[in-house]
Amino acid sequence: VRNILKVLRAGRDWSQADLAERLGVSRQTINALESGKYDPSLPLAFKLARLFSLPIESIFDPDE
Amino acid sequence: VSEHHDQGPKYTPEEVRSSRRYFAEFGGAMLGYVVLLPSAILLIRELPEWRLGLALLPVAPLALALMAVLRFLRRMDEFNRQLQLEAIGFAFGGGVMATMTYGLLEALAGLPRISWTWVPVVFLSLLGLGTGVARRRYR
Numbered sequence: 001v002r003n004i005l006k007v008l009r010a011g012r013d014w015s016q017a018d019l020a021e022r023l024g025v026s027r028q029t030i031n032a033l034e035s036g037k038y039d040p041s042l043p044l045a046f047k048l049a050r051l052f053s054l055p056i057e058s059i060f061d062p063d064e
Numbered sequence: 065v066s067e068h069h070d071q072g073p074k075y076t077p078e079e080v081r082s083s084r085r086y087f088a089e090f091g092g093a094m095l096g097y098v099v100l101l102p103s104a105i106l107l108i109r110e111l112p113e114w115r116l117g118l119a120l121l122p123v124a125p126l127a128l129a130l131m132a133v134l135r136f137l138r139r140m141d142e143f144n145r146q147l148q149l150e151a152i153g154f155a156f157g158g159g160v161m162a163t164m165t166y167g168l169l170e171a172l173a174g175l176p177r178i179s180w181t182w183v184p185v186v187f188l189s190l191l192g193l194g195t196g197v198a199r200r201r202y203r
Contacts, residue, residue, distance in 0.1 A: 017072025026079050027071065029143035032202045041142050 002061045006034045008052050023047055082139045089132035096125030147198045154194030159187040 009019050009030075016030040023030075023044065032038035039060075040048065049056045075083070104121040111118065137148060163183055169175040 015070055015072025017074075017076060020072075021076045021078070024078065025141040026076060026144055027074060028147075028199075028202070029141050031071075032143055035202075037202050038143050038146070044142060 001039045002036060002063060003033065003059055004061075005030070005048070005059065008054075008059065009034075022051060082136065085139075086132060086136040089135065090129055093125045093129035093132055096128065097122050100125060143202075147202060148195070150198040150201075151191060151194035154197060155187055155191035158190040158194070159183075162186050162190070 005019075009016070012018075014022075016034070017027045020027045020030045025044070029038070033040060045056050045060065048059060052059065100122045104118050107121075108115045108118045137145060140148065163186060166175070166178070170177060
């Protein structure tokens, strides 16, 4: 699953650690999400969507 | 924006709190172990008839250490728990292989008998190695 988290985060001028703290996860988790090596659980994906006020499907895109 | 600023501090305050709590709980248990082990050895010398119970004295702090590890795992976020699962899987499988291999060498090839207390050393070393491997995979 691809995502645009890095772009969204840059738009808010947050560091990975800033975003991590807002979500209650670690900085390594943000790093793994952004590099596409880890797909979040549904609760974490909803948290992200709420934080950026976007629907989940505009943040995450399943690989074709 | 520099790469450093982009990442921010390595650990969030919540992670720092969680790690500190883990090191306090685990360290306390280990302190109990290093106190109880020589005590058990001395007491067995004085009261050899109680040696079975006394030899188990250092196991109590090890149980506390186990609880500290489990509590730490439960406080981790989902990604770190997955990472630990891979590391623990690696250590468990590798540990089974290593101990079985030596067991066969001992039984069939006549290699010297070694103490069971080496088993945790094998598993814990492999856990350290497995954690490094898992971290590298997700970097």
